[in-house]
Amino acid sequence: MKKQKVALIAAISENRVLGKDNKLVWHLPADWENFKQVTAGKPFIMGRTSYESEDMLFSDSFNIVLTRQTNYSLPGKNKTAGSLAAAMEMLAAESEVFILGGGIVFEQSLALANYLYLTIVHQEFEGDSFFPEVDWSEWELVKSLRHEVDERHAHAFSLNEYRRM
Numbered sequence: 164m165k166k167q168k169v170a171l172i173a174a175i176s177e178n179r180v181l182g183k184d185n186k187l188v189w190h191l192p193a194d195w196e197n198f199k200q201v202t203a204g205k206p207f208i209m210g211r212t213s214y215e216s217e218d219m220l221f222s223d224s225f226n227i228v229l230t231r232q233t234n235y236s237l238p239g240k241n242k243t244a245g246s247l248a249a250a251m252e253m254l255a256a257e258s259e260v261f262i263l264g265g266g267i268v269f270e271q272s273l274a275l276a277n278y279l280y281l282t283i284v285h286q287e288f289e290g291d292s293f294f295p296e297v298d299w300s301e302w303e304l305v306k307s308l309r310h311e312v313d314e315r316h317a318h319a320f321s322l323n324e325y326r327r328m
């Protein structure tokens with residue numbers, strides 16, 4: 164059987180900031196367009212805090228929201244899971260799974276990932292949620308597309324794809 168693709172996908176600053184006050188600290192339409200293209204049709208796993216963020220992007224397949232609350236209700240075919248292992252078990256038959264964060268969930272799931280889709284925003288920001296430190300010796304950069312500042316984007320950024328070696 165082909166190995167399941169487990170990808171973390173995030174936009175992070177040069178100092179690994181993910182967000183502040185449960186919001187993103189940048190607005191990058193081309194990053195969202197790329198996100199939609201990369202994740203189309205794939206199921207997502209996300210933390211409950213990120214799920215409640217006004218910036219959250221949802222799967223057009225279905226979403227699993229991690230929470231330890233037992234009475235947390237979700238609309239539609241979205242589901243909750245009480246642990247990362249339970250969420251992965253629910254998605255065991257899927258060929259690809261995308262983990263969307265935030266910081267608490269990335270910290271736990273980096274070890275499971277075999278792909279990273281990281282948008283690196285080429286600036287330092289203040290934030291209160293961070294992507295974990297990555298041991299880059301374990302990863303190879305397979306794709307990188309740099310986007311410069313333009314009328315829609317106040318910051319330069321790179322759309323990077325890494326595969327675990």
Ligand SMILES: NC(=O)c1ccc[n+]([C@@H]2O[C@H](COP(=O)([O-])OP(=O)(O)OC[C@H]3O[C@@H](n4cnc5c(N)ncnc54)[C@H](OP(=O)(O)O)[C@@H]3O)[C@@H](O)[C@H]2O)c1
Pocket residue numbers: 172173174175180181182183184185186187209210211212213214216218229230231232244245246247263264265266267268269271292
């Ligand atoms: N830049 C990006 O690409 C990106 C992407 C996503 C999010 N973000 C940012 O990240 C920030 C939010 O991240 P965060 O670290 O504060 O929170 P988070 O990781 O989104 O969610 C944390 C919550 O998820 C639940 N959870 C986590 N691990 C669990 C486990 N193993 N089992 C069961 N439940 C678990 C818990 O919910 P309960 O408290 O309900 O038990 C926990 O409080 C925001 O600023 C957001 O904007 C940025």
